[in-house]
Amino acid sequence: MSDLDTIVATSTPSGKSALAVVRVDGPLAPSIIQSAFGRKNSLIIKQATTGIWRDLKNEPVDQVVALLWANGKSFTGSDSLEITCHGNPLIIRRLIEDCMARGCRMAEPGEFTRRAFLAGKIDLTQAEAVADLIHASSERALSSARRMLAGEMGKLVAGWTDRLLQALAILEAHIDFPEEDIGAENPQGPLILLGNIASELYGYAASSKHDSVIRNGLKLVVVGSPNAGKSSLVNVLSGTQRALVSDEPGTTRDFLEAPIAGLPLAVTAIDTAGLRDGGSVLEKAGMVRSLEQAESAHFIILVVDASLPPPALPDSLLVLLNPEKTLVVKNKSDLPEHPDFKNFLPHYIKIKTCLLDGRDAENLRSRLGDILVSRQLAPGAEDLIVSVRHAEALKHAAEALTEAIRHLSAPVHTELAATRCREALDSLGEVVGRIDNERMLDKLFASFCIGK
Ligand SMILES: Nc1nc2c(ncn2[C@@H]2O[C@H](COP(=O)(O)OP(=O)(O)O)[C@@H](O)[C@H]2O)c(=O)[nH]1
Ligand SMILES: [Mg+2]
Numbered sequence: 001m002s003d004l005d006t007i008v009a010t011s012t013p014s015g016k017s018a019l020a021v022v023r024v025d026g027p028l029a030p031s032i033i034q035s036a037f038g039r040k041n042s043l044i045i046k047q048a049t050t051g052i053w054r055d056l057k058n059e060p061v062d063q064v065v066a067l068l069w070a071n072g073k074s075f076t077g078s079d080s081l082e083i084t085c086h087g088n089p090l091i092i093r094r095l096i097e098d099c100m101a102r103g104c105r106m107a108e109p110g111e112f113t114r115r116a117f118l119a120g121k122i123d124l125t126q127a128e129a130v131a132d133l134i135h136a137s138s139e140r141a142l143s144s145a146r147r148m149l150a151g152e153m154g155k156l157v158a159g160w161t162d163r164l165l166q167a168l169a170i171l172e173a174h175i176d177f178p179e180e181d182i183g184a185e186n187p188q189g190p191l192i193l194l195g196n197i198a199s200e201l202y203g204y205a206a207s208s209k210h211d212s213v214i215r216n217g218l219k220l221v222v223v224g225s226p227n228a229g230k231s232s233l234v235n236v237l238s239g240t241q242r243a244l245v246s247d248e249p250g251t252t253r254d255f256l257e258a259p260i261a262g263l264p265l266a267v268t269a270i271d272t273a274g275l276r277d278g279g280s281v282l283e284k285a286g287m288v289r290s291l292e293q294a295e296s297a298h299f300i301i302l303v304v305d306a307s308l309p310p311p312a313l314p315d316s317l318l319v320l321l322n323p324e325k326t327l328v329v330k331n332k333s334d335l336p337e338h339p340d341f342k343n344f345l346p347h348y349i350k351i352k353t354c355l356l357d358g359r360d361a362e363n364l365r366s367r368l369g370d371i372l373v374s375r376q377l378a379p380g381a382e383d384l385i386v387s388v389r390h391a392e393a394l395k396h397a398a399e400a401l402t403e404a405i406r407h408l409s410a411p412v413h414t415e416l417a418a419t420r421c422r423e424a425l426d427s428l429g430e431v432v433g434r435i436d437n438e439r440m441l442d443k444l445f446a447s448f449c450i451g452k
Pocket of ligand 2: 230231232243244245271272
């Protein structure tokens with residue numbers, strides 16, 4: 001693999017489509033398009049040009065639109081060509097084969113983005129954000145990926161790095177010139193600064209708890225007695241008639257899944273068999289599955305028919321409920337509520353609904369969204385979703401700073417503290433994919449008049 005190679009790949013999904021995009025990146029890009037279009041002059045940079053692509057045998061392949069970036073102005077930093085052709089796999093194959101005949105090789109997965117990173121066009125967090133942007137399955141994941149791609153994490157890291165370098169500069173000065181009169185710059189001076197940075201780092205690292213659920217989605221399991229309205233709730237939330245609704249108790253025996261849109265993250269609702277004493281062998285098997293599902297749920301909705309006396313819930317279910325991850329839906333609010341519901345599960349959040357039709361759908365959805373955020377099961381609108389990789393590096397940096405702080409409290413070991421600060425800098429560098437030592441030296445000399 002070399003940067004000098006010219007690489008080619010299709011950037012759109014396989015299969016038939018109206019249009020497809022083939023990308024070519026590397027030094028051969030300008031000459032390939034010039035020759036495929038049979039032009040005397042090279043293409044105008046960053047201007048869409050329509051032409052008939054002819055292969056090396058001069059056979060027409062397709063009428064395409066070509067866009068050429070050059071002079072380091074491309075996403076990857078190299079000369080880069082984007083070809084929009086008709087989305088027939090046969091055309092795409094011939095285009096790619098022709099590019100290869102003209103000296104390209106197939107791109108490795110992620111190689112365009114890797115080139116952008118290696119060329120210093122983007123940092124590592126932005127490279128990761130490209131993939132996150134493509135795979136985001138909710139508006140919130142999308143917005144976080146957009147912010148990452150815009151370089152928000154890189155800016156945060158730059159800020160922490162700057163402040164850390166200030167602290168380190170004071171420590172280094174003290175190590176190099178312990179006898180000098182360095183005024184207020186005693187080695188304990190940076191203590192507050194280091195403490196602040198460490199707590200910010202811990203804070204951001206903690207937000208990585210959303211990483212897995214934002215990538216894989218949240219599992220919401222709907223449980224309750226037969227006929228409470230569990231299937232109606234799943235249908236109302238998912239906007240489908242996915243689950244069978246019936247006044248016959250014990251209708252749902254196997255659990256079924258339905259995606260729910262409009263929440264801060266991708267949620268799959270699971271409708272389960274109603275839990276009650278007795279029932280047929282088949283119904284009992286269904287109940288075992290309900291409990292298995294509830295056990296692995298991120299969040300549980302307990303649906304109750306509030307027009308009837310509160311249900312006696314089996315202990316096997318009660319142990320799985322807790323106010324942090326359970327919402328109680330008091331359904332059938334179109335009917336008078338049974339008075340005994342006043343004291344039902346007092347510490348749980350409860351919502352009254354009528355699930356006969358979609359009238360309460362929006363209210364239920366928005367309340368559910370708020371609860372998921374307030375229970376920290378979903379990221380808030382302002383949250384930057386820190387990945388597990390970022391979090392590990394941030395945590396490592398924070399731990400190193402905690403150690404540094406310890407070395408600066410009596411007995412003072414300035415050198416050990418400085419070593420820990422440098423370790424923290426390296427960890428921060430890992431987040432964005434590099435650490436610039438040149439900058440550290442610049443900073444050191446800039447903030448101290450050492451020759452004075
Ligand atoms: N009156 C009234 N009936 C409801 C409501 N929600 C559901 N039902 C009815 O209750 C019965 C059981 O509903 P279903 O969703 O199948 O309950 P499940 O057994 O818990 O899945 C059906 O006849 C529904 O039409 C409601 O809000 N009010
Ligand atoms: Mg049901």
